[in-house]
Amino acid sequence: MLRLPKFQYLHPKNVAEAVRMRADHGPEAMFVAGGTDLYPNMKRRQQTPTVVIGLAHLERLRTLKGTPKSGIVLGAGLTLTEVCENRRMQKAYPAVARAAELISTPLLRNMGTIGGNLLLDTRCNYYNQNYEWRKAIHFCMKKDGEICWVAPSSPRCWAVQSSDCVPVMVALEAKVKLVSAQGERVIPAADLYRDDGIEHITKQPEELLTEIHLPPTNGWRATYWKLRRRDSFDFPVLGVATWLRMAGDDTVEDVRVVLGGVGSQAIRATAAEQIVRGKKLTEETIEQAAAAAYPIAKPLDNTDFAMHWRKEMARYYVSGTLRELAGLPPKFPAGGAAGRA
Numbered sequence: 127m128l129r130l131p132k133f134q135y136l137h138p139k140n141v142a143e144a145v146r147m148r149a150d151h152g153p154e155a156m157f158v159a160g161g162t163d164l165y166p167n168m169k170r171r172q173q174t175p176t177v178v179i180g181l182a183h184l185e186r187l188r189t190l191k192g193t194p195k196s197g198i199v200l201g202a203g204l205t206l207t208e209v210c211e212n213r214r215m216q217k218a219y220p221a222v223a224r225a226a227e228l229i230s231t232p233l234l235r236n237m238g239t240i241g242g243n244l245l246l247d248t249r250c251n252y253y254n255q256n257y258e259w260r261k262a263i264h265f266c267m268k269k270d271g272e273i274c275w276v277a278p279s280s281p282r283c284w285a286v287q288s289s290d291c292v293p294v295m296v297a298l299e300a301k302v303k304l305v306s307a308q309g310e311r312v313i314p315a316a317d318l319y320r321d322d323g324i325e326h327i328t329k330q331p332e333e334l335l336t337e338i339h340l341p342p343t344n345g346w347r348a349t350y351w352k353l354r355r356r357d358s359f360d361f362p363v364l365g366v367a368t369w370l371r372m373a374g375d376d377t378v379e380d381v382r383v384v385l386g387g388v389g390s391q392a393i394r395a396t397a398a399e400q401i402v403r404g405k406k407l408t409e410e411t412i413e414q415a416a417a418a419a420y421p422i423a424k425p426l427d428n429t430d431f432a433m434h435w436r437k438e439m440a441r442y443y444v445s446g447t448l449r450e451l452a453g454l455p456p457k458f459p460a461g462g463a464a465g466r467a
């Protein structure tokens with residue numbers, strides 16, 4: 127059985143105390159919300175804080191404010207269940223509710239939070255192993271070692287962005303509020319991430335994520351498709367979030383297509399977007415856009431499934447999301463559709 131290392135657990139009364147505790151204890155301390163990512167990582171000695179600052183009980187992080195017309199503000203401490211079972215979310219932001227609902231199992235969704243999901247550690251077959259396993263291969267660059275076993279000549283880590291909600295938040299152009307002892311700032315969700323398997327979050331370690339700001343629902347539509355081995359539960363090995371606004375009935379005014387699970391950060395498929403922007407969503411334009419999304423998916427051999435197949439599936443999933451938003455029938459009910467939302 128894997129055991130947690132010894133650590134001190136702090137129970138702040140409010141957000142101000144939580145950020146002060148983090149400032150006082152420095153890099154030895156980490157925040158924990160549901161703990162469904164941090165505690166397994168601590169058991170595997172991938173993350174080893176000696177001080178853990180609990181957030182789950184902080185009421186300020188548990189609110190859902192606003193309206194679809196003005197935009198909804200999600201507290202970072204809302205559980206995934208609270209997000210996906212919320213009627214307003216299901217109706218006004220079905221892509222967010224759907225991404226949250228596809229995460230893990232009901233038990234873990236009752237514990238895991240939306241904030242923790244946006245800050246999920248990157249994943250890799252050579253990293254998500256216990257300490258002894260990693261020691262046997264002399265560790266790797268992401269923790270305790272020097273080499274990348276996926277790309278041994280690479281100077282960087284290629285661990286994979288594996289959160290279901292991240293591509294959706296980037297596609298929606300959601301914003302996040304970060305609070306520290308120095309003050310607070312609101313930044314686009316896309317700016318929270320960088321293309322590096324180790325330093326994949328731009329947030330300062332002492333900053334607390336308090337809110338996620340969803341944009342007003344003024345006519346756009348969005349969807350999320352997830353590829354995974356088991357529908358019961360599995361991390362995404364490809365996730366496609368597509369956001370679309372039409373001008374009139376059939377011309378695309380604006381579109382955003384974001385690929386998750388195929389790089390160290392979520393990737394905007396801008397070439398695919400350019401193909402459909404200002405055009406009608408026909409069989410032809412959709413297939414052209416899907417073909418343009420395919421080259422930017424660059425999965426490596428460090429998660430489930432053969433990487434070439436995952437890359438190929440990006441084409442089908444982009445096509446599938448666009449077809450769904452255009453109201454066209456799905457083209458490939460077998461295989462690809464098995465893992466879709």
Ligand SMILES: Cc1cc2nc3c(=O)[nH]c(=O)nc-3n(C[C@H](O)[C@H](O)[C@H](O)COP(=O)(O)OP(=O)(O)OC[C@H]3O[C@@H](n4cnc5c(N)ncnc54)[C@H](O)[C@@H]3O)c2cc1C
Pocket residue numbers: 156157158159160161162163164165166181202203206228229230231234237238239240241242243244245246247288289290291333334335336359360361362
């Ligand atoms: C078996 C299993 C299957 C899973 N499947 C999926 C899946 O399919 N898709 C998926 O996306 N995830 C999956 N997960 C990962 C995880 O359960 C979810 O991502 C969950 O939402 C994480 O939230 P949490 O509150 O538990 O995070 P925690 O473990 O509490 O925290 C995660 C990270 O975020 C930081 N953090 C948390 N909240 C804050 C905050 N408010 N401010 C600053 N830092 C913060 C922590 O310090 C830590 O670094 C799975 C996990 C398990 C164990």
Ligand code: SF4
Pocket residue numbers: 249250251252253266267268269273274275276277282283284285323428
């Ligand atoms: S991509 Fe390379 S460095 Fe990063 S976790 Fe995997 S093996 Fe380690």
